[in-house]
Amino acid sequence: MSDIEKTKENLIQKFPALAEKTQITRETRIWTEIPFELFLPVFNYLLTDLHFNVLCAITGMDEVTQFSVIYHLAKENQLVVSLKVILASKEKPFINTITDTFPAADIYERELVDLLGIHVNGLKEGNRYPLPDNWPQGEYPLRKGWTADRLKKKEGGAPNA
């Protein structure tokens, strides 16, 4: 049995609820989808027991009916597990920070805050994310249906000075 199958086996054994949603997409990639409640246990299991200790990226997504956040974790830079977390609320989406384990996650989480309006519990205060300082409140460009016209309307059509 290859590493990747072993990893899948282990994961399903520990969390039987994941059995349906876990699949091997390629010889080095596992994809799994979990609800928000399961995030911390699965994340910690992957990190401590299966040694997925490299954070590749965090992708936030607006899937119209729900928000989801994908954590791409790698193990010794070979196997990559994409952990898709479905967020609990569409209106007030939130996640918990993982900056305690990965200080580098800071920027990815800030990106979620700025571009998608996902609240990150426990994220330290700091400079803004990629958006400029004078960016209007409540505008989240990566949300579906958001277009740059909205911005123009809000600024009264005048380009930002």
Place this chain on the structure above:
Amino acid sequence: MGLIKKIVTWGRTKSPWVLHFNTGACNACDIEIIAALTPRYDLERFGVLLKGSPRHADVLLCSGPVTRQIGDRLKRIYDQMPEPKFVVAVGTCACSGGVFKGCYNIESGIDQVLPVAAYIPGCPASPKAIIDAVVKLLKSLEES
């Protein structure tokens, strides 16, 4: 008076010091600007020196589509430059926004913010194109 004016114009066309400002470009134009200063192309032949301080510069080389964040800083840098000063838009992005036109965070082109003296299209503008533009700009200065 005519002679003095002629001498001053001569001085100006023979010694354009440039300040390079990346206004949100992809780097390609920036490295091509540097490449234009290195041995193969050597802009110093035309008296061009790359300067760090806006106070010393005559020409502002801008590359990039001007992001919202950088727009007012660009203006501030321009204000700090002593007269006479020129702005040159290097690369397609600086000319019109290029591929980034329509992105929510850009102003699409330097001429939306500052008066531009010369446009250098190209993605990126190759060092030769930059030299060509410098020569064209200097020639137009000489004539005016």
Place this chain on the structure above:
Amino acid sequence: MPKKVRIPVGPQHPALKEPVSFSLELSGERILEATIRLGYNHRGIEKACEERSYIQDLYLLERICGICSHSHSTCFVQAVEEIAKLEVPKRGLYIRTLIAELERVHSHLLWLGVAGHEIGFDTLLMFTWNDREIVMDLLAETTGNRVNYGINSIGGVRRDITDEQIKKIMKAMDTLEERTKYYIKIATEETTIIQRLSGVGVLSHDDAVKLGAVGPTARASSVDRDVRRDDPYAAYGEIKFKVITDNHNDVYGRTIVRVLELMESYNIIRQLLQNIPAGPIAVKAPRKIPAGEALSRYEAPRGEDVHYVKSNGTENPERVKVRAPTLANIQAVAHMLKDRYLADMPIIIAAIDPCFSCTDRAITVKDLGQKSEGLMQWGDLRKYSIEWYKGKGIDFSNLKKI
């Protein structure tokens, strides 16, 4: 007595060829605290990708960064090809890999020059950039453009390579190898360079892992990671090469890693050209990519590049996520700047070979909540400086009486 000065570095600063703002808290010449504000280069590419077709995205993503443009476009097409289940012909993959390695050569030579410039050694800049033109010529000839090559298409590459070009590249590799050997000699022998590089910007192995450093920055701290070997893509599975690591942990180590990687790249290019198979270079891709998602990893010259693409069966992707290598490395910079001299600032920042246009994010790396107490008055500043140098065994206050 106010003790700290806060100086802004950027967004326009000669040391930075790109806009980024560092706020440095100085005590004398020593940096106490560095805060990074990114995002000057944020153009909203990820959103724009969702609004455009795959073909347009290819060129848009290529322009995330002009230095590692091939990295981003390859990373993206790999993801799209995986979703669409396209089998790229071998020859296409070889050409893709060839351009990737040529890009690495140009990028590392560029870095070597920039490093020279940052430590006030413009001569090195001029010589390396002069040699870099050889690579630029090769790239221009094989792809049609000096930078932003536009060689990738979904399903393969756009231009074939001729035998004449192969011969030319082979010949150029010999010249470059000889030149690189000279630079290795210079980098390891020239005292003024070593003095400025060694012991500067130290990043220990554990810190590198913790802060998520990638690429040569991590490899110089003996973190043995390279996507080319660990998760082979394109033609790397069929090529033999070494992954260079170094245990100096500092800027000097990063220089060594990069120059040795250059030598490794020449080997890879030679192998590629010797073994390049005949055949088609591309397969035709559908305009509409079937629904699916893929994560693609790529070893860019600066480190690991990650693209995540999700498609929904239309001509436009649903989500494109880009994680550029600099984004991973930038965390380490604030850490490395701490307790160093102001004079080391440019080279430390340059040592990760930053590419803020890739990164276009904004973040406070560290905020201790310490507020500096305004600009110091001259007397205080001087007193402070004298005291600081006294600590180093140099006493100015007495010197004045000579």
Place this chain on the structure above:
Amino acid sequence: MKGPGRMLQLILESILKKPSTVSYPKFKEAPLKSLRGAIAFIPENCIGCKICMKDCPAGAIIITKIGEKVFQAEIDLSKCIYCAQCVDSCPKKALEYTTQFELAALDKNKLKVTTSGKLQTTTQNETPKSE
């Protein structure tokens, strides 16, 4: 062996040797054939499918119909990113790249290039020939 000034020999040599600078723009060598420069439009071949407009990443090309089977292309050089995707996309080879790269202009309006086919007074099957 370590020491300062290791590049001395090379530098003294290069002072005496010819510099590696090309004397552009005084002597212009022919640009590389493979170079992707400004895009040229061949009106005779155009069938007005507008795939080029659709695929252009920068929206730099606009094809308009000005008569029966006659089309006009407006290429904005200040928007074009010289990727030549339109050349690849065109099914009838109505677009091709040239090696022209010295495009700098002091006036932005000069960067708009309009090429159009000849308007025919009578409807003929023959395609108009440009001189």
Place this chain on the structure above:
Amino acid sequence: MGQAIYNILVFPGLFFLILFGWAAEFIDRKIYARGQKRVGPPWYQPVADFIKLAAKEDIVPEEASATSFKLMPLIAMASAVTAFFYIPLWTTEALFSFYGDIIVVMYLLTIPTLTFFLGGWYSRSLYSTIGAMRTLTQLFAYEVPLFVVILASALLANTWSLSEITKFYALHPHLWIFNLLGFGIGIIALLGKLEKGPFDIPEAETEIVAGSFTEYGGRLLAFFRLTLDIEVIVGASLLAAVFLPFGLNLTPAIGFVIYIIKVLFIVILLAVLRTILARFRIDQMLDFCWRYLAPLAFIQILINLLVKGLLLR
């Protein structure tokens, strides 16, 4: 009287100095460029730079104190030019001379550096301030070795006047060989004084933009640059007079040519040095100057004392 004014303003005074300074700047930049495989600037470049800057708008930063800010370039230039008159050029006789002028020249040569510092300080910009700090810090590092080696040379000649020193060495031409170490130290210290690489720390472009000169533009910058050009000539002339005592007893015409060659030799030496070396860090510079340069300078004194005791008894 007319002769004195002519000497001060035209030859060998201001006008000659400016022309020679420009020529030296051109040679320096050309060598630098050619060493880097580049073509480099055309011969009229320094003139064009000066004219362009002089015709540009003057901007005084709002927070700067205008008078001091504007005065600095003039003070710098005046002192550099004044120092020139006390240095013997192609004869053993300087334009003006008195017993102890060696001290005056050294002080006058310190003034431009101080004005760089003050100019940077009055700019009230952060980069200028740091540049000013570094200027001053550096001053302490190179000034002592420079002083010491020149005094060592004076010690051997047993005089405190530059003209007397040259006269002495013209009489004992073989003695310059003992001062070779001093000449080397002098060249390095001069690099520091002129803020040229590898000691361009106070105006390190990649660190602090342009140091003290960050806020200077237009006419004021033109004068600062001119001062630096003149300082090159004055510094080189000083080293030439003290350490290279050749061709002083010949006819003025030949002596003049030899003088030009001597100065250009030093200028070329400086240019080559700045091409082959990477910039020091300020702490490394201090370390270098105090650990190696200063002790070596004192060894020079020791040598000269020995020579004096053994050979010139």
